[in-house]
Amino acid sequence: MREASKKTGSTFFYVIIRIGHDPMKNQRIEYIIDEIVDQYMFADKTFRPWIIGFSGGKDSTVLLMLVWLALRRIKDMPGPLQLQRPVYVVCNDTLVENPIISTYVDEVLVKIEIAAREEGLPILVQKTIPKLEDSFWVNVIGKGYPVPNTAFRWCTDRMKIKPTANFITEQVNACGEAIILIGTRKAESATRARSIKKHEIHGKRLTHHTILQNTYVYAPIKELLLEEVWYIINAIPSPWGFDNSILFNIYMDASADDYECPTVVTDKSHSSCGQSRFGCWVCTVVKDDKSMRALIENGREWMRPLYDFRNDLERQRNIISNRIPYRRDGRRAVNDMGPYIFSYRAKTLKRLLEVQRLLQQHDPKIKLISDQELIAIQVNWYRDFNFGYRVSEIYNSVYKESFVMSEKVKNTLEADLMKEVCSESPKEGELIEQLLLLQKSKSLMQRRRGLKSEIETRLSDFVKNTKQ
Secondary structure, three states: OOOOOOOOOOOOEEEOOOOOOOOOOHHHHHHHHHHHHHHHHOOOOOOOOOOOOOOOOOOHHHHHHHHHHHHHHHOOOHHHHOOOOOOEEEEEEEOOOOOHHHHHHHHHHHOOOHHHHHOOOOOOEEEEEEHHHHHHHHHHHHHHOOOOOOOOOHHHHHHHHHHHHHHHHHHHHHOEEEEEOOOHHHOOOOOHHHHHHOOOOOOEEEOOOOOOOEEEEEEOOOOHHHHHHHHHHHHOOOOOOOOOOHHHHHHHOOOOOOOOEOOOOOOOOOOOOOOOHHHHHHHHOOOOOOEEEEHHHHHHHHHHHHHHHHHHHHHHHOOHEEEEEEEEOEEEEEHHOOEEEEEHHHHHHHHHHHHHHOOOOOOOOOOOOOHHHHHHHHHHHOOOOOOOOHHHHHHHHHHHHOOOOOHHHHHHHHHHHHHHHHOHHHHHHHHHHHHHHHHHHHHHOOOHHHHHHHHHHHHHHHHHHHHH
């Protein structure tokens, strides 16, 4: 029996589910699992790989749970070679995920890998990340991109879509076609319901992907309601042996006051939980990160430096004194609001490292920016002819320890030799050093394209400044 109550025009919403028997006897759950079994075994005779987009959130968790249970049933069927189709669990890491979610997802993925191997299921975990030059900090601090907003949302394509699309394309190239399983539900929003209806084909489970060729989309849980999603998480043990109450509690703590917060009850131990959305902790597209604010208010005070830093990034975005009046290609920027000036980039890097060091007192494993990104930032500064700020010096000022850039010792010897040879012409020595740094930056990034034009530009600037 299920009881539901909803107060129109309010965020108050509760649902009570009472099941007096095995939760796996629930007809809706049984129907979805049977459908997945049919699609895997009978409706599609090919071995096109399945690709599950897994974020670690409630919907993708339920999707993977039901697929896992379906694969178990297929494995128990009589006959050889039943599980021939690979199922990839693809998780995209933007490198700026909420640390709580990032830690949780990493632990879950390890459990999934181990359990799938032990059960002999064709489930393979794949983590995708953006290319180094597409990462958030390389773009913001290295290239001076203003942090994203609704008008300039450069992050989604570079950090989310491209990495996963590249993996899917690889599977399509290898197998001819692929099927993506998504945890989209009609009940999420009116917009989502319209989108699903627009693309679904009557009588067909699979729909064509709107962008990727030879790729199909399958949404097994599209009819599930929010309370049913939470019922599955709370009532059915995780097939890979993880404690689902951890996910439940994360959502509960991340529920802001003005979020719709359902109550899903399968036994007396379950209380209320929200449906907060998690994303990048640096996201400045939203006006306020309500989930992170709620997490702080519910006891995770160690996250406050992240929240404050994110808010500072948003507030300082459109301060004209932080921006260069020209675009990166040299054209005049609209309203003189081009990339960030180098001093602001350096200040942002120092503040980021300070926040990282502070958070590492809570958890030493937290890393907000990688060593590779630090090197790439320095490379981009060299390419933009910024030789006044050094990443290693900023890092050392925060951590009070040396950050050894590639070939640092060799660079020191070269610098000493250059000073000796060019003692009578220090400006020429400085020019040669800068040209060498440009060449080395290209080597670090393994991309020599554009080196000739950058050297010519630097020489031209030097000649112009010398004549003045």
